Amino acid sequence: EEIRKLPVEERLRLVEDIWESIHSDGDSVPLTPAQRDELGRRLAAHRADPTAGDDLATVLARIRHGA
Numbered sequence: 001e002e003i004r005k006l007p008v009e010e011r012l013r014l015v016e017d018i019w020e021s022i023h024s025d026g027d028s029v030p031l032t033p034a035q036r037d038e039l040g041r042r043l044a045a046h047r048a049d050p051t052a053g054d055d056l057a058t059v060l061a062r063i064r065h066g067a
Contacts, residue, residue, distance in 0.1 A: 012064060 003011060022029060031039070045052070054062075 009064065 003014070006014070
């Protein structure tokens with residue numbers, strides 16, 4: 001309930017900080033076979049066309065502005 005009192009931007013920063021802490025321990029987070037398959041599919045798509053999609057800054061801006 002305390003978290004809901006924070007502004008949305010601050011909550012997003014917290015989520016990013018939490019994700020970074022999980023990411024740094026990434027080897028200890030197991031993937032399901034479906035997740036591994038999806039990551040493989042996305043990596044193959046990126047390798048086929050690395051210019052497709054939006055950059056991280058654009059995606060984060062869209063998320064932060066509720067689009």
